[in-house]
Amino acid sequence: MLNPADAAFAETLASRLPEGTLRAPDAAHLEEPRGRWQGHGGILALPRSTAEVQTIVQICAAARVGIVPWGGGTGLVGGQIMPQGPAPVILSLERMQALRGLWPDENALIVEAGMTLAGVQQAADAAGRMFPLSLASEGSARIGGCLATNAGGIGVLRHGNARDLCLGVEAVMADGSLLAGLKRLRKDNTGYDLxxxxxxxxxxxxxxxAAALRMVPRPAVSVTALLVVPDPAAALRLLTLAQARLPGMISAFELIGKMGFDFLAETMPEVTCPFPTAPEWCVLLDLGLPSAFEAEAVMASLYAEADEAGLVQDGVIAASEAQRKSLWRIRETIPEANRRIGAISSHDIALPLSAVPEFIPKADAALARIGAFRVNCFGHLGDGNLHYNVFPIPGRTRRDHEAQRDAIKASVHDLVHAMGGSVSAEHGIGRLKVADLERYGDPTKLAAMRAVKAALDPMGILNPGAVLRA
Amino acid sequence: MLNPADAAFAETLASRLPEGTLRAPDAAHLEEPRGRWQGHGGILALPRSTAEVQTIVQICAAARVGIVPWGGGTGLVGGQIMPQGPAPVILSLERMQALRGLWPDENALIVEAGMTLAGVQQAADAAGRMFPLSLASEGSARIGGCLATNAGGIGVLRHGNARDLCLGVEAVMADGSLLAGLKRLRKDNTGYDLxxxxxxxxxxxxxxxAAALRMVPRPAVSVTALLVVPDPAAALRLLTLAQARLPGMISAFELIGKMGFDFLAETMPEVTCPFPTAPEWCVLLDLGLPSAFEAEAVMASLYAEADEAGLVQDGVIAASEAQRKSLWRIRETIPEANRRIGAISSHDIALPLSAVPEFIPKADAALARIGAFRVNCFGHLGDGNLHYNVFPIPGRTRRDHEAQRDAIKASVHDLVHAMGGSVSAEHGIGRLKVADLERYGDPTKLAAMRAVKAALDPMGILNPGAVLRA
Known part of the structure; x- marks a missing residue:
């Protein structure tokens, strides 16, 4: 059993740390973006260095006090919020934002965990490179949290998830020891990949x-198009066509459904649809090309070929940076429109690519057996990652459907699982999906996870109750 | 303590398996390519299915008998060879070669662990795709072994190491339980990444x-050049230039030193140097381009730009597939030439890219303090991965230097470690480098590795003595 971070413990901790390292948690550190839970915590610790993190963890370990690591607070599954149990120390690395080094010719940089994702992008940009991890909350999300959750986002198709962009990590283990793993190597087969x-x-x-991260060269030219497709199956054939013509140059391939446009019209009419009527399905396609290419011509040629094959029905190719931004704005504002409508249940799912076209109507049909809903299905189609989010019909609110939420979630997740998919594509398990992991996770995987957790954090002080039941 | 796989144990095992699953180990299963060690083993097990692997592991676990997994026997660090201790079961998956499924539009396939790497490449090729892991022993190495060792090779710069090409694995754990992880997803954040x-x-x-693997589109056109560079620093500037011009299109960037040509002339004169005199340093550059490119023109233009910048001094661009193969043959036959000369000590090292130019003369100077040697330094420069191999001068043999081998190795590895590098870039730890891992490995990493090993294989039956001391 863990002990609470009470006043006596706070005194012990304070005596070993520079003044100003500890304070009472702010409200912001006890909330999460979806407002489902309220966290609690006895102390907010704001270390300035890795050595201070080690001290905090050592003292927590000695006193058996839990630690909730806090990045930017943008996680959507409650990994940063502990709503119950003995009050933990909330450990925020927001003061650790140093750029420790940058090697442009190696396409590598080393940053501390508290730097925001946007900060990392800017550091790469200033060196004429690109850090290609990109997600809606990049202004607030911190790179430590992005790595801890293996964040995804819109750049995964081309550049991989957060883990694929990380060459090495420095970390404090549960006993306060330091894992010094900041090597910036492309190949290093010296033991288990911690x-x-x-x-x-x-x-x-x-x-x-802290983390050693990969950068990539910036594309010389980019071009964005919003392409109307007959259906998701055609969208996937378009993806195959584009990959064959332009391998490794597709920077984003995002699916947008009609409901996304409807929600925007309802909640944010200033974000307009470029087509006379909102299409049933369209794809936001972004290409990043080397200088040898004339970007708009490449996109136009791809469009012509897709048209020939019956894969597109209409389209807009951005002719200026302003047009490009306005096309991206549609995709980027859909999550905010969703928030304004108010989802009953949101599902961050992944499927084998070829299962996507079959999944959508099946999931719709299974939902219809529960009741009448609106579904906004959109997301990172190139990764097989859909946000299949369920909303009330006009005139109703999410509160009217509280009692159905579990049935809705089970209906979607059961189908995803049966089709070989994942019930958490990019958001992680946190505390929201612990039961889902137990329900859908491979039993051998769960047993191995519990064994690893017990081996590396025998007292269970690190983020108690996240991922695995405390 | 483990028990030997003796006759009584063989009987128990045989009684639970189909006839013909067990036999005495062949000589081939007890050798390793460098001839440094002779393995021993009581039984060779040749299961035909994952269920049979589970049965074998369960029985070994119950009897506390060690298991040495055996792929294609091509490992260079003795991971497949147990020279001492209670005789283990040698477990070869060579009968498990099934292609379980292939999804061209997903760029994914699922194969059993016993398929050779060349077999996986062929399966992808037959589907119009490419499996880009490529290494000298690909005809014999099996994909299970390639994954178990996170194999590297020549395609890493563009497509990553073996781990980067794997979407999921099926595995038998130390208690015989089955980890069913063959999901073919691009995003799956459901718990620890086992x-x-x-x-x-x-x-x-x-x-x-078995493993779910990623394929990639085949480049429409390819072009290879052998470019003479003033020194390794210029080679790295050439890499930066090429990456800026052709991001994501550089399929290989291999360094070849003069000693490589000298060794070829000495041992395999039929492999000729295309330049009048063997250059001090050259780079084998391979580009894989989409159909929009005229490959030779692209290479010629890159050459012109590099020439302008003083990064190249001479070069040959392959004008035919036959010329392309003959350029690649130089690189591919260097390991065989090395074998014929007979290395005193071979070093598979990685360095931060920008440290490479400084490393080479420093390592040469440190060696010269030990004695007079010939060094063949070559390898995957784009990954910072050098094979820095030390040979006797003409008239001497490796045996003359047996007593110096440890000092040579320490001299090279100490320098690599001091410069933030890795003493095993792509070959792994096996049994050859256990002491190196202990010497150079981060203590916290080693402690965590031991804890994980104890958690997942508490009796230590899986490949005893490899990676960590038994």
């Missing part, structure tokens, strides 16, 4: 304090 | 029986 074990473990196995 | 933990663990945490 970097990949820590990445995606959501702060339950160690606290990432 | 796939990445098993990959690179060299059979010490579980036995990979």
């Amino acid at each position: 970097r990949h074990l820590l990445i995606g473990s959501e702060g339950t196995l160690g606290i990432i304090t | 796939r990445h933990l098993l990959i690179g663990s060299e059979g010490t945490l579980g036995i990979i029986t």
Whole structure:
């Protein structure tokens, strides 16, 4: 059993740390974006260095006090919020934002965990390179949290998930020891890959304090198009065609359904649809090309070929940076429109690519057996990652459907699982999906996870109750 | 303590398996390519299915008998050879070669662990795709072993190591339980990434029986050039230039030193140098381009730009597939020439890219303090991965230098470590580098590795003595 971070413990901790390292948690550190839970915590710790993180963890370990690592607070599954149990120390790395080094010719940089994702992007940009991880909350999300949750977003198709962009990590383990793993190597087969074990473990196995990250060359030219497709199956054939013509140059391939446009019209009419009527399905396609290419011509040629094959019905190719931004704005504002409508249940799912076209109507049909809903299905189609979110019909609110939420979620997740998919594509398990992991996870995987957790954090002080039941 | 796989145990095992599953180990299963060690083993097990692998592991676990997983026997660090200790079961998956499924539009396939790497490449090729892992021993190496060792090779710069090409694994854990992880998803954040933990663990945490793998589109056109560079620093500037002009299109960037040509002239004169005199340093550059490019023109233009910048001094651009093959043959036959000369000590090292130019003269100078040697330094420069191999001068043999081998190795590895590098870039730890891992490995990493090993294989039956001391 863990002990609470009470006043006596706070005194012990304070005596070992520089003044100003501790304070009472702000409201912001006890909330999460979806407003489902309220966290609690006895102390907010704001270390300035890895050594201070080690001290905090050592003292927590000695006193058996839980630690909730806090990045930017943008997680959507409650990994940063502990609503019950003995009050933990909330450990925010927001003061650790240093750029420790940048090697443009190596396409590598080393940053501390508290730097925001946007900060990392800017550091790469200033060196004429690109850090291609990109997601809606990049202004607030911190790179430590992005790695702890193996964040995804819109750049995964081309450049991989957060883990694929990480060369090494520095981390504080549950006993306060320091894992010094900041090597910036492309090949290093010296024992078990603890970097990949820590990445995606959501702060339950160690606290990432710094990371060596990969950058990539910036594309010389980019071009964006919004393409109307007959259906998701055609969208996937378009993806195959584009990959054959332009391998490794497709920067984003996002699916947008009619409901996305309807929600925008309802809640944010200033974001307009470029077509006379909102299409049933369209794809936001982004190409990043080397200088040898004339970007608009390449996109036009791809469009012509797709048209020939019956894969597109209409389309807009951005002719200026302003047009490009306005096309992206549609995709980027859909989550905000969703928030304004108010989802009954949101599902961050992944499917084998070829199962996507079959999944959507099946999921719709299964939902219809529960009741009448609106579904906004959109997302990172190139990765097989859909946000299949369920909303009330006009005139009703999410509160009218509280009693149905579990049935809705089970209906979607059961189908995803039966089709070989994942019930958490990019958001992680946090505390929201612990039961889902138990229900759908491979039993051998769960047993191995519990054994690894017990081996590396025997007292269970690191993010108690996240990923695995405390 | 483990028990030997003796006659009584063989009987127990045989009684639970189909006839013909067990036999005495062949000589081939007890050798390793460098001839440094002779393995021993009581029984060779040749299961035909994952269920049979489970049965074998369960019985070994019950009897505390060690298991040495055996792929294609091509490993260079003795991971497949147990020279001492209680005789183990040698477990070869060579009968498990099924292609379980292939989804061209998903760029994914699922194969059993016993398929050779060349077999996987052929399966992808037959579907109009490419499996880009490529290494000298691909005709014999099996995909299970390639994943267990996180194999590298010549395609890493563009497509990553073996782990980066794996979407999921099926594996038998130390208690015989089955990890069913063959999902073919691009995003799946449901708990700890056991796939990445098993990959690179060299059979010490579980036995990979099948894998879901990524394919990539085949480049429409390819072009190869052998470019003479003033020195390794210029080679790296050439890499930066090529990456800026042709991001994501550089399929290989291999360094060849003069000693490589000298060794070829000495041992395999039929492999000729295309330049009048063997250059001090050259780079084998391979581009894989989409159909919009005229490959030779692209290479010629890159050459012109590099020439302008003083980065190249001479070069040959292959004008035919036959010329392309003959350029590649130089690179591919260097390991065989090395074998014929007979290395005193071979070093598979990685460095931060920008440290490479400084490393080479420093390592040469440190060696010169030990004695007079010939060094063949070549390899995957684009990954910072050098094979820095040390040979006797003409008239001497490796045997004359037996007593110096440890000092040579320490001299090279100490320098690599001091410069932030890795003492095993792509070959792994096996049994050859256990002491190196202890010497150079981060202590916290080693402690965590031991804890994970104890958690997942508490009796230590999986590949005893590999990676970690038994």
